[in-house]
Amino acid sequence: MSKISKVVLAYSGGLDTSVIAKWLQQTYDCEVVAFTADIGQGEEVEPARAKAEAMGIREIFIEDLREEFVAEYVNPMFRANALYEGEYLLGTSIARPLIAKRLVEIARETGADAISHGATGKGNDQVRFELGAYALSPGIRVIAPWREWDLNSRERLLAYCERHGIPVEMKLDGKSPYSMDANLLHVSYEGGVLEDPWAGPDESMWLRTVAPEQAPDEAAFVELDYRRGDIVAVNGEAMSPAQALDTLNQVAGAHGVGRADIVENRYVGMKSRGCYETPGGTVMLKAHRAIESITLDRELAHLKDELMPRYASLVYNGYWFSPERLALQALIDDSQQYVNGKVKLKLYKGNVIVAGRQSDDSLFDEDIATFEDDAGAYDQADAGGFIRLNALRLRIAAGKGRK
Numbered sequence: 001m002s003k004i005s006k007v008v009l010a011y012s013g014g015l016d017t018s019v020i021a022k023w024l025q026q027t028y029d030c031e032v033v034a035f036t037a038d039i040g041q042g043e044e045v046e047p048a049r050a051k052a053e054a055m056g057i058r059e060i061f062i063e064d065l066r067e068e069f070v071a072e073y074v075n076p077m078f079r080a081n082a083l084y085e086g087e088y089l090l091g092t093s094i095a096r097p098l099i100a101k102r103l104v105e106i107a108r109e110t111g112a113d114a115i116s117h118g119a120t121g122k123g124n125d126q127v128r129f130e131l132g133a134y135a136l137s138p139g140i141r142v143i144a145p146w147r148e149w150d151l152n153s154r155e156r157l158l159a160y161c162e163r164h165g166i167p168v169e170m171k172l173d174g175k176s177p178y179s180m181d182a183n184l185l186h187v188s189y190e191g192g193v194l195e196d197p198w199a200g201p202d203e204s205m206w207l208r209t210v211a212p213e214q215a216p217d218e219a220a221f222v223e224l225d226y227r228r229g230d231i232v233a234v235n236g237e238a239m240s241p242a243q244a245l246d247t248l249n250q251v252a253g254a255h256g257v258g259r260a261d262i263v264e265n266r267y268v269g270m271k272s273r274g275c276y277e278t279p280g281g282t283v284m285l286k287a288h289r290a291i292e293s294i295t296l297d298r299e300l301a302h303l304k305d306e307l308m309p310r311y312a313s314l315v316y317n318g319y320w321f322s323p324e325r326l327a328l329q330a331l332i333d334d335s336q337q338y339v340n341g342k343v344k345l346k347l348y349k350g351n352v353i354v355a356g357r358q359s360d361d362s363l364f365d366e367d368i369a370t371f372e373d374d375a376g377a378y379d380q381a382d383a384g385g386f387i388r389l390n391a392l393r394l395r396i397a398a399g400k401g402r403k
Helices: 015-028 047-054 066-079 093-110 125-136 154-164 241-254 279-295 298-317 323-335 382-399
Strands: 006-010 031-038 060-064 114-116 141-143 179-182 187-190 220-227 230-234 259-265 271-277 341-348 351-358
Touching (some): 006 093, 125 141
Parallel strands (some): 006 114
Antiparallel strands (some): 179 187, 220 341, 259 271, 341 351
C-alpha cells in the first residue's frame, strides 16, 4: 500500500470525528482535509471550522447541502413511500450517499489519497459510506478508524480527548451522551439506557417533538400541494424542498407527531434498538400515499407497494448508487407524472389523519363509485359473470375434493 499523504474526513466537530482527526494525523502522518455538511442537523456548523483550525487542519470545507439533500435524496425516497421493516423512515440511511458523494468529490478537488469517516465497525453507516464511495470512485482508499484502533468505547474516546486537549461537550453528570445523528429529516438516538429494549427513553431526550400528551388540545390542519409526487407548497405558500420539510417538522413536532421506538435488523447482522424523531417525514409519507390513492392506477399502485420493501432495503443497506436502485427509481419517478393535487391533513396529539384529497388528475369517479343511482354508469349485473369467471379455478379444485 502506498503512503497516504492527505485524507478527506467527514468531520462534525463532535467527539468521534475530533478524535479521528488527531488520530489520522498521528497514525498516518498525513494532512487532514475537513468536510462538514449542513444537512439540517439543527446546529451551527461554522464552529466546526474553529475546532478544525485548532487541530492544525488547513483545508476546511463547510457546505450547505440542505436543498440538495431534500430534492435529490429525501424526495425521491418518499416518492417510493419507503419504510424499512414497516417502521423506519430511513432518516440516517438517506443522508449517507450524499456525504459519500461529496467526500470523493472533495478528494478529487484536493488531490487527497483517501477518505475517512467516523462510523463504527458494528453499524450500518460504514457500509453506506463505503459502498457509496466505491460506486463513485472505484479506486478510492477508505480509512475507517473504528476498525483499526483500540479506542473501542466512548469512555476511551473521552480519555483520548483529555490526553490530547481536545474539547468535548459533556452532559452535566459527566456520562457519555447518546449516540445521535441528526439531519433535516430526523434525529436518531442510540446507546446508553436504550441498549435495553425494555427500558423506555427519558422524556428529556426528545428534541423535535413534544409528548403527544402535552400537545395542543386543538388540532392543526395542513394543506400540501403536490406536483409529480413532490410537495411544492404548504398551506398555499410555495416552498423549496428544504423549506417544506422544515415547515412540516415544526408544525408536526409541535403536535407530537413523528416519534418511533424501533428494534431493527442491521445489515451487518445484529439487532439494534433506536429511537427516532421524524415529524415532517411522518406527514410526508401519509400525505403522499393519500394523493397517490386518487391518482395512481390500481395495478401501478400495487406494483409500487410490492417493490417498496426492496427499495427500502437498498436505501437502508447503502445501495443508493446501485444499478438496481436507479432502475427502481426510474420506474417510481415515471409513476409520479399524474401524482398532482392537494392533500389536507389533521394533526392531533401524535396522529396524522387524512382530512381530504383532490386532484385534476384524479381517477376517482363519483358517478361510478356512488351508492346512489349511478344513471347506468356501472351495470351491477356484470359483476355476476366477473365473479363466476374468477371462481372457476376454485370450483374445479373443490370439485376434485381439494381443500
